[in-house]
Amino acid sequence: MCIVIYSWYFILGGSFIWESDGFTQHFQLFHEYVNILQGALRGEGFPEWDWSIGAGADTITSYGYYVIGDPFVYLGVFFPESLREFSFHLIMFVRMWCVGLSYLIFVRKFKVSHGAALLGALMYTFSFFVIYNTGRHPFFILPLIWYPLLCLGVEKILSRESGLLFSIMVGVSAIVNFYFFYKLTILVFIYGIVRYGTLYRFKDWKQLGYSFGRCSLHYLVGVLLGAIIFLPMVDGFLNSSRNTDEIAINLFLYHGGYYLSLIHNLFVPEIYLWTAGGLSIFTIFTVVFLFKTRKNKTFSGLMLLILGIFLLFPFFGSFMNGMSGPYNRFSFAIPLFIALASGKLLEERDKLQVKDLRIVKYILIGFTIFYGTAAIMENMYLYYAFPIISGWLIWFILMYEKKKKLKNKSANKISVILIGLVMLNLVTNATNLYYPYGNNSISKMVELNTSADRYENLFGGVQNLLPEDDLYRTGVTSQDNHVRNQFIYHDLMGLSSYLSITNGSLSEFAEEMEFSSYQIIQPLRNGVDDRRIANHFFNIEYILTEEKNASYLPYGYEVVHRSNDDPAYIIAKTESEFPFAYVEDRFITRENFSKLNPVEKETFLTQGVVLENNQDVEGREIEKATNEQIKEVEYQIEDTDPGLLAQDKNLIEVTENGARLNINLENEDELAGQEIFIYLQGLEYETADTPFYIAEDTSYDIGFLYEDREKTLRQSDKYSFSTYFHRENMFVNLGHTDLGTDEMSIQFEDTGRYNINDITIYALPADKEIDQQIAEEKQENELDIEVFEDERIEGTVQRKEPGLLVTTIPYEKGWNVTVNGEERDIVQANIGFVGVPLDSGDSEIVFSYQNPYLKSGGILSLIGIFLLGLIQFIRKRNNTF
The missing domain is CATH 2.60.40 (Immunoglobulin-like)
Known part of the structure; x- marks a missing residue:
């Protein structure tokens, strides 16, 4: 299956490294973590803090979400750095193989036939959640390995067998990734309740209490086993920059388009709000079979019913996502029960009657019309044709078998043909995702065997000219959005980082300072909006960027090197950076600091230190910090763009994308030698009326243009739960002006109504000698x-x-x-x-x-090992637990 799916993929130069998170997070962190492990094996130790991760960060919490707990990552230590990308891809296939292995181990408990187990293993291993995350988020595949084994552990406990497997798998799941461990815990609890109900019908409450007690005990022991990594990771998450604000969407119902997508995505490779579709068309036959045997209350059917209900209401999605946005990533569990029920159907398809197949026929006709219409509208015929063709072939074969009443060897041959058709269906679903005739996701991947070179050539090699013995940080400009975690590769101290777990205190600082570049998991990035004093404060002595971005360099940074490459890269240096650590004796409380405008806050960093309200420190307190040099610039709004129907600074209606609000600054002669800032406060945005079946897009971009500089700020959509936060204000540094240009523009990239309470423009004198x-x-x-x-x-x-x-x-x-x-x-x-x-x-x-x-987690893990051994000893001696 893998050879058929991926051979041409690699011939075309595709990789499993996604241009976005794959390049900047997954392969980057895999590459560096394996370096750390190999260094530890050479006796270099394991650093618990890393200065190349943003402004500096805890190694365990930074890497733990991605690689530390992933047992497959450790295979990478056997490969030299020159084969790092090869090992990354090889490990991906090992994970996929273990998904199937885990399923086969699980279904042995149910004594299914070889053919049924094989069919289920194929449907589970090559489910769309796996195929999709092979090139997106590699560690998202891991819960598909652990979940069947956790369920098997529950089966053993319910059968009064040993709980050893369950405890071990709980411990493994807790170590690997706390985020999916939360989901797995809920999913295993649901499995245990449903499975107990189908086995014992809740008639013996004493038995229920005994089973629940044993499961709880072994779960607790498992959590203790994993505490060495689980405890630091939970603490890191609780103190991270992740947004905890109220969810911006209705949690009772999704918009109509979501429910339409559920139907659309069932058998074609699509994903929406992490509800993974792309199922085999054989699922239709399975669902009819489950309905046929509903009197037996098969636990697969009950689990599918419960998880299906969860997909219908945002509250359940939010609950399964830790009460954050309803990303339905728990949908990875659905293929397990579809696979199990499909195997059962293969064994017992004689229970299907002709009338049942007629029901399937009507469903297939409905999907044929639906997908046929979609194929015409989207001009993607093969994409929609493959699953429908597979479905009709399966139907004709089953109808033929039913009418001919085939048995024994002939029936076995039919089983082989059915498995073959399901394999073909799964292969085409995967290739529909990857190849150009379908979703063409291969175009979004980094070219094979080029990632390390791209890391190395991030700045065209000019980073190798930086001094090695001095203590300083290296910065970028606002135009360098592509620089995220790459400083880790170069072992440079910078600010840019892009990780799921980021220091929450740094995030508070960035929000307080109103850095326009702020994002939830990237609080300090893009040169902190080229703000001069902020760069000085962070000890940024050198800035690396392309030569075309020279106009975005903060005032006082002079170009000291220019490469001869195309494109050319530059190194800019300042003599005004603050030391890494220094003593202050003037302070202001956080409460009073929050009352300042963003320019006053920035200038205060040159004068003293901000302390929390309850901190008692000797020094001179400043009750009100102001800077008389900061001036509010008078301006006039010019009514010139036909794309703006209403023009005043409070309500702006944009009818054409890219419409500009032109601003004329008064007394332009007084602006020479100043830094110019613009501050939009009280922002609210309304889109045009949206049909109920389409999600309202609340995202918008606003561009700010001054002289030869242009900056764009984005308000992300409320459905982009990982990045969404409401930008009530936008504060932008428009750079230093030598001559005092009087023309400025605000460009609205999206149509809609913009309510803006106030627009303020500030000017701050910039003097190199004073700095x-x-x-x-x-x-x-x-x-x-x-x-x-x-x-x-x-x-x-x-x-x-x-x-x-x-x-x-x-x-x-x-x-x-x-x-x-x-x-x-x-x-x-x-x-x-x-x-x-x-x-x-x-x-x-x-x-x-x-x-x-780390130490307390290690002690708890030792306690868990002791308890697990004690339980096993008691069990062998007294046949309990």
């Missing part, structure tokens, strides 16, 4: 760093007065600090960073990091 003076003042009070390692920083500082050591170390509970050998509590400085109160005099400071829950 350098500020940096020098901070350097006079900087921490003289003597040791800078992943998990340890040592340095000294001398002060005549008490103060607070301010750092850009992301605030994490795992950081411990000693001052002159004595432990010192850290405080939360500037919202997202580690601060250390210091007394006057000389201070020798040592920072050390260890994940705060």
Whole structure:
């Protein structure tokens, strides 16, 4: 099956590395984690903190969501770096093989025939959820391996056999990925209730209590087994930047288009809100068979009914997704019960009557008309034809068998033919997804064997010219959206990161500062909107970018190198970056800081430190921080674009995509030498009336144009649950103007009604000498760093007065600090960073990091191993548990 599906795929140069998350997350982290493992095997240790992940991050929580718990990743250590991509693809096929293996182990409990097991294994292994995630999210395949084994563990407990398998699989699931462990827990609980009901009919409550007690005990032991990774990951998630706001959609019903997509996607390879379709057309026959045998209350049918109901209402999708947006990723479990029931049908298809096949015929006619219409409308004939042709072939064969009353050897031959047709159906569904005549997902993949070169050539090699011994961070511009996790590959300290688990305190800082580039799992990215002071604050000494982006460099960054490549890359440098750590004695409370506008907040970072309201630190408190140099620029809105029906700064109706609101700045001569900012407050957007069967698209883009610079901010759609948050305000840095240009434009890329409470334009003077003076003042009070390692920083500082050591170390509970050998509590400085109160005099400071829950998780895992051994000992001795 894999050879048939993927041979031509690789000949065409396709890979399993998706241009988006695959390139920037999955293969990137696999590549680097295997490097870490190989380094650990060479005796280099395992770093618990990594400075190349964004502003610095915990290694376990950063990598844990993707690779640390995945047992298949560890096969990568047997391959050299030159074969890293080969091993990535090979491991993918091993995962797929284990999906089928897991199913076969599970169905042995039900004593099915070889043919039935084979059919089910094929339908489960090559289900669309697997085929889709082979090139999207590799670790999403893992729950399909664990779920059948977890269900088998429940079967053993219900049959009064050992609970060893169940405990081990709970532990494995907890270690591998906490996100899917949550779903698996609910799915296994539902399986246990349904299975108990079909076996014992809830007649013996004592038996129910005994079975539930045993399952609960072994589940608890399993959680303890996995605690060494599970505990740090849960803590990382609870303190991450993931959005916890109220879900923006109605949780009672989806829009009409969702229900239409359920029908459309059943037998063609599509996915919507993670409800995976692309089932084999044989499923129609299976469902009719389940309906035929409903009096027997088969647990496969009951499970499909329950999961089917879950797909109909957003509340259940949200519940299965941890009460966040209703992404129906639990749909990976549906093929398990379809496969099991399909195998049963293959064995007992003699129970189907001619009238049952006539029902199937009418269903097939309905889908033939439906898919035929879709094929004409979308001009994708093969895409829709393959499943329908397979369905009719299966129907004719079953009808022929029924009328001829074939038995024994002839029936066996029919079974082989049916399995062959299902295989053909699954193959065509997969190729319909991958190849150009279908969804052409291969076009969205990185070309085979090019990923490592793309990482290496991210900046055309100019990164190799950066000094190696100095302590600094490297930045990018707002135009470098493609730079996400690639600094990990180059072992550079930067800010850009793109991970599911990101420091929540950093996210709070980014939100407070209203960085226009902010996203939920990318709080600091894209050069923090090219804001000059923000780059200085983060110790950004060098900026790497393409030469065409030079106009977006923050003021004061001068080009010191230009490559001769095409495209050309540049290195820009400043002398005004702040030290990595320095002492401040002026502070403002978080409450008062929040009252400032974004320009005032940024300028305050040059003057003092922000402290949480309840932190007691010696120093001079500033009740109200203002900067008299910040000016609000007077302006006039010009009514010129015919695409704008109503034009004032509060209500703008856009009738043509790309319509511009032109703004004329007054007193342009006074703008020379200033940084210009625009601030849109109280944004609300309404689309045109949308039919009930189409999801209302609440996403929109707004562009801001000034001189030769253009920046675009996006409000994501409310159905994009992983990235959605409501942008009530948009604050954009439009850069430094030398001459004082008076023309500015706001471009609305999407039609609709835009309500804007206020538009404010700020001007902030920029002076290189003053910036350098500020940096020098901070350097006079900087921490003289003597040791800078992943998990340890040592340095000294001398002060005549008490103060607070301010750092850009992301605030994490795992950081411990000693001052002159004595432990010192850290405080939360500037919202997202580690601060250390210091007394006057000389201070020798040592920072050390260890994940705060790794040791306690390890102890709990040892307790779990002990309890598991004790339970097995008692069982063998007394035949209990």
